[in-house]
Structure formats: C-alpha cells, structure tokens
Amino acid sequence: MRSYSIKRGHKPDLNALIKKYFGVEGDVEKGMDFEVEGIGKIHMKKEKNSLLIETEPVPSKSASVDIIKRWNDFLFDATGRTAKERKKLMEKEMLGK
Numbered sequence: 001m002r003s004y005s006i007k008r009g010h011k012p013d014l015n016a017l018i019k020k021y022f023g024v025e026g027d028v029e030k031g032m033d034f035e036v037e038g039i040g041k042i043h044m045k046k047e048k049n050s051l052l053i054e055t056e057p058v059p060s061k062s063a064s065v066d067i068i069k070r071w072n073d074f075l076f077d078a079t080g081r082t083a084k085e086r087k088k089l090m091e092k093e094m095l096g097k
Contacts, residue, residue: 001043001054005089010080014046021074038067051078 006012014028026032031045041056072083079086 001052004051004053004075004079004081004086006049006051006078007080008049012078012080014051014078017074017077018044021070021077036067036071038064039071 015026018028018032018034019025022034022036024032024034026034028044028046028051031043033041033043035041035058039055040058043054045052075086076082081089
C-alpha cells in the first residue's frame, strides 16, 4: 500500500475526481475498491491528510501511455503534487529523513 500526502491547503473533492477520471462512484473516506483497465484492481482510502492506494495489477495486460497519463493527472489533482514532487517525497521517506 502506498501513501500519498495531500499538499497543505489543497482540498480536492476526491469522490468527484475518482468519478471524473475513472467513472466510479463511492466514498473514499470509508474506502473503495474498483478496477481500471490497464492498471488493475485499486483500493483507495483517505486517512487524515493522506490518500492510501493499493493496486493489484492484472496479469498480461499492458498499460498504455494514455492510462499512465490519466493516472498521473488524477494523482496531481488529488494531492496537488507533480510526479516529480511525489518521487522526491517517496525517496525522502525511504531514506528516513
């Protein structure tokens, strides 16, 4: 499971973003499960100021560039952080700083 911190002051409507990008309705505060072609099964839950996401890739299906771009666009809108910023935060957490 991966934790994505939401940028301070950024208050997205996560349920609306999930519906916009993936066409799925639910309550991310309680946790929700859905499947996206090219990504696989996704479990998503908001806890405090973080978005917890667990993905289970579907075997033998390849992700196209469009799907990866849509996923990164969703994460940017949801967290307020670019892929580069998310990578830096992840590296910082891995090093324990």
